[in-house]
Amino acid sequence: MGLMSQPRWLTDEEQRTWRDFSAAVGMLKAHLETQLQQDAGMPHTYYELLVVLSEAPGQVMRMSDLAIATRSSRSRLSHAIARMEAAGWVRREACETDKRGAFAHLTQAGLEALEAAAPGHVEAVRTSLFDPLTPEQVRQLGEISATIIDQLTPRCAAAAAEELERLEHDAAGT
Amino acid sequence: MGLMSQPRWLTDEEQRTWRDFSAAVGMLKAHLETQLQQDAGMPHTYYELLVVLSEAPGQVMRMSDLAIATRSSRSRLSHAIARMEAAGWVRREACETDKRGAFAHLTQAGLEALEAAAPGHVEAVRTSLFDPLTPEQVRQLGEISATIIDQLTPRCAAAAAEELERLEHDAAGT
DNA sequence: GCTCGTTGGTTGAGCCCTCAAGCAACAATG
DNA sequence: CATTGTTGCTTGAGGGCTCAACCAACGAGC
Structure with missing residues (x-):
């Protein structure tokens, strides 16, 4: 995001959801x-x-x-x-x-x-x-959780991937 | 729940959801x-x-x-x-x-x-x-959260409701 | 007025966590 | 080998939280 970009504030709906x-x-x-x-x-x-x-x-x-x-x-x-x-x-x-x-x-x-x-x-x-919760809601919660995990995992995954790539690169360089 | 009742263990599905x-x-x-x-x-x-x-x-x-x-x-x-x-x-x-x-x-x-x-x-x-998250998932998350809050509020809610009722009663009494 | 229970707020000890530093054992390189 | 970097784990300081104890000020009843 740009340095001076307007923050994308939460809508009232989102804010209520976030607080809940x-x-x-x-x-x-x-x-x-x-x-x-x-x-x-x-x-x-x-x-x-x-x-x-x-x-x-x-x-x-x-x-x-x-x-x-x-x-x-x-x-x-x-x-x-x-x-x-x-x-x-x-x-x-x-x-x-x-x-x-x-x-x-x-x-x-x-x-x-x-x-x-x-x-x-x-x-x-x-x-x-x-x-x-209803069974349907439990299912929904599972999917939502999985999505959040996916979203937040990249750092570790990126680090791991980077690590792997570096190792492979080093290996290729020898 | 009875003293000796079998614990209602989580199903595999529930366990996965809970861990996620x-x-x-x-x-x-x-x-x-x-x-x-x-x-x-x-x-x-x-x-x-x-x-x-x-x-x-x-x-x-x-x-x-x-x-x-x-x-x-x-x-x-x-x-x-x-x-x-x-x-x-x-x-x-x-x-x-x-x-x-x-x-x-x-x-x-x-x-x-x-x-x-x-x-x-x-x-x-x-x-x-x-x-x-999709807008639909955001909505679902809001409802799920509200349900959990409802489930866990009783203690505070009872006190708050009582307080409110007392205040209204006092106002009516004057 | 005095007492007694309640209320508003603070304090200290102890626990769990994070962060940075440290240490010893390994592994790769020359 | 010796060196250098890395890995596996520990440690200590400091911050945030809870819990129980505390204290002062209020308020209701006698």
Whole structure:
């Protein structure tokens, strides 16, 4: 966009939609966050970590992979795993083949914490999101979400593509 | 729900929708947050405070009203206004009629900060949300959001409705 | 007037996050 | 090898949020 271009302001309709959407997302997030915090004593991000870890073969993942899978920064993951290790839900393990690496290993206590937390959380998602929406709306929400993801992914995709191209170019140059 | 009732797990379809929705919201939020932080040096919540304040007559609001209007806790607002006052965007003013009360007054610098931040933020909302969606999808998103808000409002709505009714009743009583 | 509950607002501790810096182990190059 | 850059992960500082505790000012009842 040009430096001096007029900003394309939102129409009243769009503004109303945007505010409702913001409010809905905020309320939903707050609702799920407090439910999980009160009933299971963990923030939602930790719950997601437990879910992803529990689905991994052997309940073990490289820190880096876990970060990517949960769209988390390395730093955040490091802090989070530190706290979850203190809670006894997870154990760090060294990597033999690459001594920089570290594994996060879901413990039995972690699995139990997840299993205790899951039903309440799913129920909350159901009652606050899926139950009030019609099946058609659920479908629409899925498509809308996919579109937004597509729109926002380019940066990573571009970086990845660029990376790939650079590698291929380097390879071609040799 | 009964104590021992089987949790109503999500179907694969629902699970996919939920994960996409979570991802979309997370990415959108992160995108807007970093845009605003980098271009205007403020978090999104502060931006919202500036917007609401700027729309108030005289650019002044009671702390309490501002908290309600932005769906913020009193505590959060207090901390936020403290920081925004330090940034020179807002000034606290005492209330004469109720000496407990406090006003938040948007300063000229605050208004300018908002006007500087707005175009970039709106553009970001456009390009990441409204542009990629069809008008029909925008309409759908509005309805979906309204439904979610309805579902999650009961607590506040009950209080607000009660308040309104009380006020009307008082007026009728005179 | 005094008490007692409520209301408006602030404060401090603690948690989660981000950002930038740091460090050790690897990998490629000369 | 030695060097240089990169990768995998950690750390510390600082910001924003919540929660509970707090305080002052109001207001209703005796």
